[in-house]
Amino acid sequence: MTAMETLLATPFEKTFTDFVDKDDITKIKNNLFEQYQITLASSLKDFEKFECITEKIMGHDGSSTIRKTLDKICHMEPQSKHKIEIKDELLKNAILNSYDDPLKKHIMDIAFDYPLTLWEIASRARYGSFSLSENISYLISHGLLTTLDLKDTDENKKYYSTIDDISVKIDESEFRVYVTINDISEETP
Incomplete structure (x- = not known):
């Protein structure tokens, strides 16, 4: 878990649900709980697990939705990864x-x-x-x-x-x- 994952977790969850239909959100939540015994919110603080399940449920659309969500809440400065x-x-x-x-x-x-x-x-x-x-x-x-x-x-x-x-x-x-x-x-x- 990184500081960035923690900082962005709450706005990410709120914004992600704007892009994804309720059925997929329910499937993602259920899979996260079944595989890792974690909630959607806590998976955002361990982003690899969230990303894996989202891509499993949504396929290629999962990756693009994650990117769209991140673009809406933040922008990484090209000169610095932090x-x-x-x-x-x-x-x-x-x-x-x-x-x-x-x-x-x-x-x-x-x-x-x-x-x-x-x-x-x-x-x-x-x-x-x-x-x-x-x-x-x-x-x-x-x-x-x-x-x-x-x-x-x-x-x-x-x-x-x-x-x-x-x-x-x-x-x-x-x-x-x-x-x-x-x-x-x-x-x-």
């Missing part, structure tokens, strides 16, 4: 809101260099537990914090920030958000 333009408005807003919010930004900064458990993040943030918990939950749900291993128990999961850097460009009529993906490896503090 820099992407975010096109999905909800994801753009989540990123911008998180970087604009001091606590969310602080949490992402804490979990930037190496993976940490939620307890380690909380102990370094030193904020009230309710607001901290709420903000960490927001970041996880929007793909801005990810875990290295989905199979770990909740106490053992180590999270890190999915975004390394953000830049915004305003053209005449467009507001563009670019992010650099933080693909750190499994390291211990």
Whole structure:
């Protein structure tokens, strides 16, 4: 699982279902569960499994639908495999809101260099537990914090920030958000 897969999972699922009929979605979900015991949402964080099942169900149309979906939510910058333009408005807003919010930004900064458990993040943030918990939950749900291993128990999961850097460009009529993906490896503090 990569940080990019986590960041794009939610908008990908929403957009993918716009391109695929309900019968194929049901078949994909059933096959994912039967073969891997995972949901569609969690398969997007392990993209090879999703891609394999989608191509099995939809044939060549599966690959082109995946490409169309990705083109609608993001654009890979040709000069860098880690820099992407975010096109999905909800994801753009989540990123911008998180970087604009001091606590969310602080949490992402804490979990930037190496993976940490939620307890380690909380102990370094030193904020009230309710607001901290709420903000960490927001970041996880929007793909801005990810875990290295989905199979770990909740106490053992180590999270890190999915975004390394953000830049915004305003053209005449467009507001563009670019992010650099933080693909750190499994390291211990």
